[in-house]
Amino acid sequence: MDDHSKRPIPAPTGGERPTLKTIAYMTGLGITTVSRALKDAPDIGAETKERVRLVARQLGYQPNRAGVRLRTGKTNVIALVLSIEQELMGFTSQMVQGISEVLGGTQYHLVVTPHSFEKDPMVPVRYILDTGSADGVIISRMEPDDQRVRLMTERNLPFVTHGRTDMGIAHPFHDFDNEAYVYQAVERLVKRGRRRIALLAPLSRFSYQIHSRIGFERGLVDFQATEVSMGRMTTETPLEEIRAYAERLSRLPEPPDAIISLSGSASIALVAGTEAAGRRLGKEIDIVSKQSAEFLNWIRPEMLTVTEDVRHAGQELAKAVLARIDGVAPELLQSIDAPVWSPMGPKD
Amino acid sequence: MDDHSKRPIPAPTGGERPTLKTIAYMTGLGITTVSRALKDAPDIGAETKERVRLVARQLGYQPNRAGVRLRTGKTNVIALVLSIEQELMGFTSQMVQGISEVLGGTQYHLVVTPHSFEKDPMVPVRYILDTGSADGVIISRMEPDDQRVRLMTERNLPFVTHGRTDMGIAHPFHDFDNEAYVYQAVERLVKRGRRRIALLAPLSRFSYQIHSRIGFERGLVDFQATEVSMGRMTTETPLEEIRAYAERLSRLPEPPDAIISLSGSASIALVAGTEAAGRRLGKEIDIVSKQSAEFLNWIRPEMLTVTEDVRHAGQELAKAVLARIDGVAPELLQSIDAPVWSPMGPKD
DNA sequence: AAATTTATCTGTAACGTTTCAGTTTTTTGC
DNA sequence: GCAAAAAACTGAAACGTTACAGATAAATTT
Numbered sequence: 026m027d028d029h030s031k032r033p034i035p036a037p038t039g040g041e042r043p044t045l046k047t048i049a050y051m052t053g054l055g056i057t058t059v060s061r062a063l064k065d066a067p068d069i070g071a072e073t074k075e076r077v078r079l080v081a082r083q084l085g086y087q088p089n090r091a092g093v094r095l096r097t098g099k100t101n102v103i104a105l106v107l108s109i110e111q112e113l114m115g116f117t118s119q120m121v122q123g124i125s126e127v128l129g130g131t132q133y134h135l136v137v138t139p140h141s142f143e144k145d146p147m148v149p150v151r152y153i154l155d156t157g158s159a160d161g162v163i164i165s166r167m168e169p170d171d172q173r174v175r176l177m178t179e180r181n182l183p184f185v186t187h188g189r190t191d192m193g194i195a196h197p198f199h200d201f202d203n204e205a206y207v208y209q210a211v212e213r214l215v216k217r218g219r220r221r222i223a224l225l226a227p228l229s230r231f232s233y234q235i236h237s238r239i240g241f242e243r244g245l246v247d248f249q250a251t252e253v254s255m256g257r258m259t260t261e262t263p264l265e266e267i268r269a270y271a272e273r274l275s276r277l278p279e280p281p282d283a284i285i286s287l288s289g290s291a292s293i294a295l296v297a298g299t300e301a302a303g304r305r306l307g308k309e310i311d312i313v314s315k316q317s318a319e320f321l322n323w324i325r326p327e328m329l330t331v332t333e334d335v336r337h338a339g340q341e342l343a344k345a346v347l348a349r350i351d352g353v354a355p356e357l358l359q360s361i362d363a364p365v366w367s368p369m370g371p372k373d
Numbered sequence: 374m375d376d377h378s379k380r381p382i383p384a385p386t387g388g389e390r391p392t393l394k395t396i397a398y399m400t401g402l403g404i405t406t407v408s409r410a411l412k413d414a415p416d417i418g419a420e421t422k423e424r425v426r427l428v429a430r431q432l433g434y435q436p437n438r439a440g441v442r443l444r445t446g447k448t449n450v451i452a453l454v455l456s457i458e459q460e461l462m463g464f465t466s467q468m469v470q471g472i473s474e475v476l477g478g479t480q481y482h483l484v485v486t487p488h489s490f491e492k493d494p495m496v497p498v499r500y501i502l503d504t505g506s507a508d509g510v511i512i513s514r515m516e517p518d519d520q521r522v523r524l525m526t527e528r529n530l531p532f533v534t535h536g537r538t539d540m541g542i543a544h545p546f547h548d549f550d551n552e553a554y555v556y557q558a559v560e561r562l563v564k565r566g567r568r569r570i571a572l573l574a575p576l577s578r579f580s581y582q583i584h585s586r587i588g589f590e591r592g593l594v595d596f597q598a599t600e601v602s603m604g605r606m607t608t609e610t611p612l613e614e615i616r617a618y619a620e621r622l623s624r625l626p627e628p629p630d631a632i633i634s635l636s637g638s639a640s641i642a643l644v645a646g647t648e649a650a651g652r653r654l655g656k657e658i659d660i661v662s663k664q665s666a667e668f669l670n671w672i673r674p675e676m677l678t679v680t681e682d683v684r685h686a687g688q689e690l691a692k693a694v695l696a697r698i699d700g701v702a703p704e705l706l707q708s709i710d711a712p713v714w715s716p717m718g719p720k721d
Numbered sequence: 722a723a724a725t726t727t728a729t730c731t732g733t734a735a736c737g738t739t740t741c742a743g744t745t746t747t748t749t750g751c
Numbered sequence: 752g753c754a755a756a757a758a759a760c761t762g763a764a765a766c767g768t769t770a771c772a773g774a775t776a777a778a779t780t781t
Contacts, residue, residue, distance in 0.1 A: 042505065044737055055761045060739065070759055087504050091448075092737030094439035095766045109470055114666070117466030122457055125487040134506070136482050139473045156435050157390065158482070264671065293671045318462070323612065323641045324672045392767055403731040408769065418729060440767030443736045726779065734771085741764085748757070 043084040051080050088132075101132045103346055104159035106149045108142035108166050110261065114289050115318035116335055120187075123339020124163065131347065133160075142166055146173060154180055161346035163187065167198075167232045183349040185342050185358065188232050197349050197358035199341040201333045203233045203287065203315075204240035206364040210285045210313040211244025213329060213366075219283040219311055223253040223274065225267070225295065227260045227287055234259075237287055253281035260288035267291055271298025275310070282310055289316030296325060315364075322367055331364040338362065391432040399428050436480075449480045451694055452507035454497045456490035456514050458609065462637050463666035464683055468535075471687020472511065479695065481508075490514055494521060502528055509694035511535065515546075515580045531697040533690050533706065537580050545697050545706035547689040549681045551581045551635065551663075552588035554712040558633045558661040559592025561677060561714075567631040567659055571601040571622065573615070573643065575608045575635055582607075585635055601629035608636035615639055619646025623658070630658055637664030644673055663712075670715055679712040686710065 045063075049056045054077065062069045062077035080086075094100050105124060107117060121137070128135055136159065138149045146166075150173045153159050160183065164173055167188030177184045178194050185197040207224065214222055224241045227234040245252060258270050274280055275298065284299075286292040292314035296306065304310045307327030314321055314328060317335045321328050345358040393411075397404045402425065410417045410425035428434075442448050453472060455465060469485070476483055484507065486497045494514075498521045501507050508531065512521055515536030525532045526542050533545040555572065562570055572589045575582040593600060606618050622628055623646065632647075634640040640662035644654065652658045655675030662669055662676060665683045669676050693706040 042503070046737080056737090057739080057761055058759085060737095061760090064739095068759060073759080085503070089443070089737050090504070090506065091439045091442035092766095093739085095437070095443050095736090095768090096738040096740085098766085100439075107466075107469070111466070114463060114668070117469060118455075118459070118464065121455070121465060121469075121485055122487055125485070134484050135486075137469055137473070137485050138483075139470055155390070155433065156438070158438065290668065293668060297671055320462070320638070320641060323645055393769095394767080404767090405731055405733095405769080406729080408767095409730090412769095416729060421729080437767050440736095441769080443738090443766090444768040444770090446736085722781100724779100724781080726777100728777075729775085731774070732772095734769100736768085738766090739764100742762095744759100744761075746757100746759075748755100750755080751753095 042089075043081075043086045044089060047084060048077060048080050048086060051084070052077055098157060100158060100160050101134060102136050102159045103128060103133050103343065104149070104153055104162045105135060105137050106162060106164045107137060107139045108146075109139050110142050111166070114316065114320065119317065119335035120339040120342075123336040123341075124343040125339075126336075127340050127343035127347070133347070147176070150176060154182060161185070161350050163342050163346060168230050169232050169235060183346055185345040185349060187338060187342055189236075190232060191235075195355045197345040197355050199338050199345060199359075200233075200361045201315075201338070202236075202361050202363050204236040204243075206315060206331055207237045207240035207285055207287075208244045208247075209364060209366070210329070210331075211241065211250060212248055214283045214285075214311055214313065215244075215248040215250050217311060220250050221253050221279065221281045222250050222283045222285060223255050223281040225255050225258060225260060225284060225286040225288070225291055229259075233287070241285070255284075260286070260291045262291070264290065264294040267294035268298040268301070271295045272302045273298075275299045275302030275304050280304070280310070284310070284312050286312065286314040289314055289318070289321060292316070292321060292328070293324070296328070319367070330367045332367060334362065334365075390437075391429075391434045392437060395432060396425060396428050396434060399432070400425055446505060448506060448508050449482060450484050450507045451476060451481050451691065452497070452501055452510045453483060453485050454510060454512045455485060455487045456494075457487050458490050459514070462664065462668065467665060467683035468687040468690075471684040471689075472691040473687075474684075475688050475691035475695070481695070495524070498524060502530060509533070509698050511690050511694060516578050517580050517583060531694055533693040533697060535686060535690055537584075539580065539583075543703045545693040545703050547686050547693060547707075548581075548709050549663075549686070550584075550709050550711050552584040552591075554663060554679055555585045555588035555633055555635075556592045556595075557712060557714070558677070558679075559589065559598060560596055562631040562633075562659055562661065563592075563596035563598050565659060568598050569601050569627065569629045570598050570631045570633060571603050571629040573603050573606060573608060573632060573634040573636070573639055577607075581635070589633070603632075608634070608639045610639070612638065612642040615642035616646040616649070619643045620650045621646075623647045623650030623652050628652070628658070632658070632660050634660065634662040637662055637666070637669060640664070640669060640676070641672070644676070667715070678715045680715060682710065682713075 045056045045059050048059045058069060059077050062074045063081060090101060124135055140149045153162060162177065162182060162184040164184060165187035167186050167190050169191040171190045174186065174190050174194055174196055178196060187199055189198050189200050211222060226237050256270060258267055284295055286295055292312060295312055299310055306312060306325050312328050315331050315333055317333050319332050321330050341360055348358055393404045393407045396407045406417060407425050410422045411429060438449060459465065472483055488497045501510060510525065510530060510532040512532060513535035515534050515538050517539040519538045522538050522542055522544055526544060535547060537546050537548050559570060574585050604618060606615055632643055634643055640660060643660055647658055654660060654673050660676050663679050663681055665681050667680050669678050689708055696706055
């Protein structure tokens with residue numbers, strides 16, 4: 026207690042939040058030494074480090090984020106850029122949860138930045154770039170030629186995408202294998218005797234629209250089925266329009282005997298439309314759907330579903346940005362989840 | 374250009390992010406003057422303010438958050454504390470969206486902090502308090518006697534709750550009127566000839582369990598109906614258990630002729646269970662449900678539903694914390710949303 | 722015309738951290 | 752035994768901002 030008085034005397038502490046200064050005072054060391062001890066620098070004695078760490082733990086010391094950020098530019102923030110047009114059924118909560126599980130073990134905070142994708146997808150990215158408000162970014166709704174990816178790559182901002190691009194830039198991503206999903210869907214449908222299949226795909230601007238189309242067309246050829254057009258319907262068409270279209274389709278002389286959907290909520294409308302036309306799931310028609318939460322099977326057990334594990338996606342995305350921030354090569358931070366089919370009632 | 378050289382010369386600027394120093398240099402003013410001009414302080418000349426504002430806008434100046442935070446302690450962060458046990462069906466995304474819409478027009482960022490409510494609800498609150506990491510907090514899953522409310526009030530941390538408490542502390546809140554919802558549900562059911570009603574309520578620890586029970590019991594008395602017990606089922610019971618219970622209930626000699634549910638996803642299980650027992654919605658039984666996204670009506674148009682506008686709740690909550698931060702009295706920041714019934718197919 | 726006010730403006734210090742360039746002490750080399 | 756090197760530690764400066772306590776010049780009062 027008294028041998029501290031010989032030292033340069035920083036200042037005794039109040040009941041406030043402890044800082045490096047507090048620890049320096051308690052240990053009788055310099056602020057610099059404490060700082061370096063806590064980051065395990067090589068020029069600090071082993072015994073000193075131990076002592077500093079002990080006192081720090083004792084005081085419940087937590088580095089002041091503003092101090093670190095001001096000095097180093099490191100924000101300890103991961104930004105999740107969400108489109109407000111995104112599917113509602115549990116997508117966001119699961120994504121946030123997955124990311125948080127990974128971030129929970131770190132100093133990183135998660136800042137959520139929703140915005141209208143339709144209006145201008147670049148806005149949030151430019152904001153983050155201009156203000157340096159995040160160390161890493163997670164984006165979704167990828168396009169084959171994506172300006173956000175181009176800009177962040179150019180400006181060296183670590184990021185990861187939920188979905189792939191196709192522009193010759195290697196970047197971290199996590200994706201669901203929509204091609205395999207649709208291909209396997211066709212296969213299963215044909216095995217169940219279906220031949221005339223419709224595909225409710227995403228908007229054509231998105232990468233996964235292309236993937237699902239490729240899977241679909243490969244499937245049609247490999248398993249000998251034919252396509253029934255969904256017209257201008259996409260997964261983002263208002264549900265009522267989808268319902269109406271599905272009903273019209275069902276009343277055609279030669280209606281589809283199966284529909285493959287890439288959106289859980291759109292599938293609800295498909296079911297409503299086909300049933301309104303008197304066609305029964307599992308009998309006259311099969312509907313296959315991807316979903317982000319297990320709810321379709323509760324509604325219609327006859328439905329064939331694949332549940333995209335969005336929580337797992339969130340985990341992978343978070344791990345990838347963190348690794349990217351740590352300098353891991355983009356090529357090593359790419360993963361694709363295979364579709365997992367829900368066990369089905371009837372047969373199969 | 375040259376008259377700047379007579380001045381104290383801060384330093385010419387690179388291509389970096391503009392700071393007060395940059396503006397000071399460009400205008401030939403002192404850093405303090407620029408700072409005060411931008412906050413419209415009374416001791417700065419009108420013409421000077423104009424000039425500073427112009428240059429600031431020109432440069433796209435944005436105050437450095439770390440600088441402000443370090444100096445003033447103001448984080449410009451609102452923390453949304455989410456329970457991972459929260460209902461999945463769109464709740465989080467809508468809440469986040471609503472909050473963001475309000476925060477979008479401000480300097481505030483939204484940090485999302487999920488955690489296990491079951492484990493210890495105090496953890497995130499204590500963290501925010503200890504690290505001063507937010508200017509305001511939004512919490513949900515309120516209990517009548519809520520320790521989080523007690524602590525934040527005591528420590529003077531602005532917050533708002535989604536749901537009410539009952540402990541004699543006036544604090545900002547936004548709530549959905551669950552009492553009115555259940556009361557009106559009973560009324561509608563009785564008008565449709567139902568008499569034996571079951572209530573699937575939340576866990577008893579939560580405030581809205583009490584509200585829904587009160588509404589229920591008032592309804593039973595006022596409209597002369599009787600209760601059929603839901604046993605130990607709550608909205609948080611695993612769906613499969615709810616389904617099984619609903620089926621068992623439906624096979625009783627005197628089954629309920631109506632069920633009121635406080636959770637959209639739980640209702641799916643209720644429907645599955647009752648239908649498995651051969652009872653048809655709108656015929657032998659009515660199911661009334663609250664939901665946070667319009668999806669039950671797509672699945673079973675016969676269902677009576679109220680959709681809680683979670684996006685609107687998010688907006689109200691965000692407005693309330695901001696107002697609280699600005700010193701508005703808690704009593705003025707309390708609001709309750711009345712239930713809005715979806716138009717129904719059959720009659721009514 | 723001198724003294725006071727008023728209107729504008731400004732330098733310094735501090736918030737908590739890390740980097741840089743040392744300084745002091747101990748150990749090693751020969 | 753003494754120079755050189757290694758080990759352990761440290762103060763000053765800086766990141767961008769704002770509060771404080773002036774400073775300067777112009778306008779007003781007496």
